[in-house]
Amino acid sequence: MEAEGTVGKALDVLEQVAAAGRPVRFAELLATSPYPKATLYRLLQTLVAQGLVAQDEGGRYALGLRLVRLAHAAWAQSSLAPIARPWLDALAAETGETIHLAQLDQGQVVYVDKRNAARPVEMFAQTGKVGPAYCTGVGKAMLAHLPEEALLRALERQSFHRFTPQTLTTPAALRAELASIREAGHALDREEHEPGIICCAVPILSRSGRGIGALSLTSTTARSTLERLEAAADRLRAAAAAIGTAAEPWGFPG
Amino acid sequence: MEAEGTVGKALDVLEQVAAAGRPVRFAELLATSPYPKATLYRLLQTLVAQGLVAQDEGGRYALGLRLVRLAHAAWAQSSLAPIARPWLDALAAETGETIHLAQLDQGQVVYVDKRNAARPVEMFAQTGKVGPAYCTGVGKAMLAHLPEEALLRALERQSFHRFTPQTLTTPAALRAELASIREAGHALDREEHEPGIICCAVPILSRSGRGIGALSLTSTTARSTLERLEAAADRLRAAAAAIGTAAEPWGFPG
DNA sequence: GACTTAGTTTCAAATAATGGAACTTCATGA
DNA sequence: TCATGAAGTTCCATTATTTGAAACTAAGTC
Numbered sequence: 001m002e003a004e005g006t007v008g009k010a011l012d013v014l015e016q017v018a019a020a021g022r023p024v025r026f027a028e029l030l031a032t033s034p035y036p037k038a039t040l041y042r043l044l045q046t047l048v049a050q051g052l053v054a055q056d057e058g059g060r061y062a063l064g065l066r067l068v069r070l071a072h073a074a075w076a077q078s079s080l081a082p083i084a085r086p087w088l089d090a091l092a093a094e095t096g097e098t099i100h101l102a103q104l105d106q107g108q109v110v111y112v113d114k115r116n117a118a119r120p121v122e123m124f125a126q127t128g129k130v131g132p133a134y135c136t137g138v139g140k141a142m143l144a145h146l147p148e149e150a151l152l153r154a155l156e157r158q159s160f161h162r163f164t165p166q167t168l169t170t171p172a173a174l175r176a177e178l179a180s181i182r183e184a185g186h187a188l189d190r191e192e193h194e195p196g197i198i199c200c201a202v203p204i205l206s207r208s209g210r211g212i213g214a215l216s217l218t219s220t221t222a223r224s225t226l227e228r229l230e231a232a233a234d235r236l237r238a239a240a241a242a243i244g245t246a247a248e249p250w251g252f253p254g
Numbered sequence: 255m256e257a258e259g260t261v262g263k264a265l266d267v268l269e270q271v272a273a274a275g276r277p278v279r280f281a282e283l284l285a286t287s288p289y290p291k292a293t294l295y296r297l298l299q300t301l302v303a304q305g306l307v308a309q310d311e312g313g314r315y316a317l318g319l320r321l322v323r324l325a326h327a328a329w330a331q332s333s334l335a336p337i338a339r340p341w342l343d344a345l346a347a348e349t350g351e352t353i354h355l356a357q358l359d360q361g362q363v364v365y366v367d368k369r370n371a372a373r374p375v376e377m378f379a380q381t382g383k384v385g386p387a388y389c390t391g392v393g394k395a396m397l398a399h400l401p402e403e404a405l406l407r408a409l410e411r412q413s414f415h416r417f418t419p420q421t422l423t424t425p426a427a428l429r430a431e432l433a434s435i436r437e438a439g440h441a442l443d444r445e446e447h448e449p450g451i452i453c454c455a456v457p458i459l460s461r462s463g464r465g466i467g468a469l470s471l472t473s474t475t476a477r478s479t480l481e482r483l484e485a486a487a488d489r490l491r492a493a494a495a496a497i498g499t500a501a502e503p504w505g506f507p508g
Numbered sequence: 509g510a511c512t513t514a515g516t517t518t519c520a521a522a523t524a525a526t527g528g529a530a531c532t533t534c535a536t537g538a
Numbered sequence: 539t540c541a542t543g544a545a546g547t548t549c550c551a552t553t554a555t556t557t558g559a560a561a562c563t564a565a566g567t568c
Binding site: 003049078112 | 258260262264265268269305318319320324326328333357360362364384
């Protein structure tokens, strides 16, 4: 924490409210805040006045609906997600499996759209969720197509947690994996993030060759195998190529 | 525009980028900004540094993915939307029509979750989308259960636009409608917002009797009638009651 | 009714934001 | 080739906002 300028401080506080995951009292925030009582108090007042944070009758703070409005605008004006929609529909219908569309933001994977085989579109329940880049199919596919400098920055701020026995936990192992992903043209998640969950992902490249997102097909070891997912890689690649051609060249910054 | 404090100014700029609906150049923003060149420039720099705004290679500004992450957190920590999910699933399955869950934020309707009709139909509203309160079913259902003071504030900032011939365009007409909604226990949208679109909505009340959201069943005049939607009102009310009982008493502030 | 805990306000000092103007690119076309 | 201008960036003395220790209020608790 500790950010530059008043706006940065306000966002620190906002992020703290977000991290709590439930409505929190002032005292709870104060306990783990780097800011003194009066400062924290006024920052929260400002956030409430702006609608970024809401306060219940008991005075507890939670994230406000203005964020939901703004995120909808962000999604709608993106050059990737709205364009990709029909392709996700088609892939989900053809494969009967779960399809993810992801982008990279500050070194993390952000899922920006999804189709669940069983259920219809449910936006925020899944959209906006974040995950680690180094142990997901979409994450590795995007990292593999990041310029060296951006990759370094992304790896720097990463701490490698071993989610499963298969998780790659060193930069060296990851770099070797990224090289083979570039060669194969697709990335596999061999239960590296969650046991029983496997996935095949391809990068989405803009016309200028820059990575702007990734597309993945996810299944469970109970229902499918890596070989079967890999067999669908060409189908994914075709969709990714079409999306990349249609999209504005808006790169993911890492 | 023109807001209090540095945070408010930064959010003004953010909102301007959102309003554009597409990546915009600095000069475009400057043309309609109340802030001088240097100030606007530095506000944008700050927003970019914070990840709320992203910049493409051409230097154009668009909303950043950090907003999508934050909105997901807002959605997940809400005391309403996650709890309501199974009921939306059930209502959509039973009726085969579109179901919306909405909340009121600063006098506007914000759709926080939805289920699409089983039959292939175009999207009316995505999650996070906003709409007017005075001419939608969910909006009127919520306005009807707002305390007088909050209703006044909501009406004040409302300008009544006549979307269709059926739209109520005066505070007096709306107040009469709200009274009859309170009596009936549900609100109808008689093509007041979009021609051909009808809807029946019920308020979701917390255990303390406060309005915290609304639930609606939407259809088209081609496929159904107001009478048929109204017949499902009891089913909606039952779901709303269950959700309201399970939810934390977190009122909508108007 | 003294004592703790949670939240709110004050005000002089410290800090950050402001904005007019000057400067740097970069594209255009005479 | 070199003027012309449009778009974007930086400077810096001035100005306004933010800061935070401490005092204060309100609401429990024993």
